[in-house]
Amino acid sequence: MIFFRRQLPLIITFLMGAMFALQYYIPHPVSEGAITAVSNWMQIITGFAMILGIASLFHVHFLKIKRQVPGWGYSLILYLGMIITMIVGFASHGDTTIDGGQTMFGWIYDYTMVPLQATMFSILAFFIASAAYRAFRARSREAAVLLSAAVVVMMGRVPLGQFLLPFTWDITQWLLNVVNSAVRRAILIGVSMGAVALSIKIILGIERSYLGGGKDH
Amino acid sequence: MISIDRRIIFLLIALATLLPLLHPFGLPIKVSPEVQVIYDYIENLPEGSVFLLSFDFDPSSKPELEPQAIALLRHAFRKNLRVIGMTHWLPGTALADSIFSRVAAETGKKPGKDYVFLGWSPGAGSLIISMGQDLYKAFPTDYYKNPTKGMPVLEGVRNLRDVNYLISLAAGSAGIEMWYVFGKDKYRFEMGGGSTGVIAPGLYPFLRSGQINGLIGGLQGAAEYETLIARNGTAIAGMDAQSATHMVIIILVLLCNLFYFILRNEKEGPM
Numbered sequence: 001m002i003f004f005r006r007q008l009p010l011i012i013t014f015l016m017g018a019m020f021a022l023q024y025y026i027p028h029p030v031s032e033g034a035i036t037a038v039s040n041w042m043q044i045i046t047g048f049a050m051i052l053g054i055a056s057l058f059h060v061h062f063l064k065i066k067r068q069v070p071g072w073g074y075s076l077i078l079y080l081g082m083i084i085t086m087i088v089g090f091a092s093h094g095d096t097t098i099d100g101g102q103t104m105f106g107w108i109y110d111y112t113m114v115p116l117q118a119t120m121f122s123i124l125a126f127f128i129a130s131a132a133y134r135a136f137r138a139r140s141r142e143a144a145v146l147l148s149a150a151v152v153v154m155m156g157r158v159p160l161g162q163f164l165l166p167f168t169w170d171i172t173q174w175l176l177n178v179v180n181s182a183v184r185r186a187i188l189i190g191v192s193m194g195a196v197a198l199s200i201k202i203i204l205g206i207e208r209s210y211l212g213g214g215k216d217h
Numbered sequence: 218m219i220s221i222d223r224r225i226i227f228l229l230i231a232l233a234t235l236l237p238l239l240h241p242f243g244l245p246i247k248v249s250p251e252v253q254v255i256y257d258y259i260e261n262l263p264e265g266s267v268f269l270l271s272f273d274f275d276p277s278s279k280p281e282l283e284p285q286a287i288a289l290l291r292h293a294f295r296k297n298l299r300v301i302g303m304t305h306w307l308p309g310t311a312l313a314d315s316i317f318s319r320v321a322a323e324t325g326k327k328p329g330k331d332y333v334f335l336g337w338s339p340g341a342g343s344l345i346i347s348m349g350q351d352l353y354k355a356f357p358t359d360y361y362k363n364p365t366k367g368m369p370v371l372e373g374v375r376n377l378r379d380v381n382y383l384i385s386l387a388a389g390s391a392g393i394e395m396w397y398v399f400g401k402d403k404y405r406f407e408m409g410g411g412s413t414g415v416i417a418p419g420l421y422p423f424l425r426s427g428q429i430n431g432l433i434g435g436l437q438g439a440a441e442y443e444t445l446i447a448r449n450g451t452a453i454a455g456m457d458a459q460s461a462t463h464m465v466i467i468i469l470v471l472l473c474n475l476f477y478f479i480l481r482n483e484k485e486g487p488m
Contacts, residue, residue, distance in 0.1 A: 024403070036346075036347065036351060039346040039350065042340055043338065043339050047339045096310075097318075113308065117275060117276040118277065121280075122280075125462065126226070129466050129469065132470050133221065133226055133466075136473065137477045151470065151471075154467055155467065157435075157437050158437065158456065158459055158460040158464075159247070159456055159460050160244055160463070161463060162244075162247055163244050173250075176421055180418050181421040181425045184418065185422040
């Protein structure tokens, strides 16, 4: 059994990893056919992964309700919301509109999901303003530089700021295109190098944490 | 004074948002080069070119990305481009469909003939690869379950290599980066991006390196695009509110620092 739990996944990972890393550089019809087939498999697997995710969510919140842990009422609301949406979704065949008319599923989407998500994000503006007032202080030289840059960018990104202090537009463009790009690029290169190193370790079987922590590990 | 009641801050932000919406002051919108590039590219596409718009966001980013989508669709339809719509974000599918249908109806465009909305399919990166290999295997039917093969709007389109221009309107991942890594890099089409204000700075390295040719950032970017197509929408209307809230936050931050320095000097006091 240990072969199926350890060796076989490692062999599959090595073969698929090496094959599809090389595939990118081989524009032959056989190679193209292979990537087409595998990308179709991946789409199907992703579909199943969603089912697994939903099942896991139901399980986690079922346990919370059963044990009546603090805040279990929210789990109950989540359960009800998911079940009602699923029933309505199946009844509407997943359509939000039919012949231009709104279905019950479309109604749930337009009048619960859209406003709820919009509200969650809108209230961020209030919290950010409050947090900025409390925390954005020039306690050190670095904080002062950050504060100055933030004020200039906030001015330069809105018409009123550009109208009151026209130079903030040019400084904002320079900060975004030069300073910001350079720093972000450095971070991106670092992250990408890390991703390449991790991928090589996974392909070669050095990094095995994705296999899970069974007894034999 | 430094520990001002946060309800006062909330009230100030609410007023700064509401008052300009009720009484707009309509300051001119300055167009940035990164938005101008996208406009120029679409403007120079020949009639009948294939334009793919990927709605990679959900309702939480609607205020920023819906105006971008509407402005881009209005421009594309005005130029008589063949428009393909899709999304990588399942919760955004119905929103994308409603935006598409609204703008198409307003411009008199017909589904299947002038545009097609493919909807959502799982896979994200692998979906892009699949579309790059064979669009009809990735999306055998559109959002309304009509077979994609044989649709007049997709005539001559086999895969992503036949797309003339692609824009991903992204609120995160899956979005612009993924379209570049799995799509443009391999299947060689030109692409631009639109994003929420919060992720826009992170996309500037892609813009500077030419991996995307232009970037519409946040509500300001949407307002710039509305200015370019000379069609005022919710972005231009919202910019006054955004201007006012930015100013309130700046004043609050400056006040906070003023109080902070006064208090610090008092604490240190004359020795």
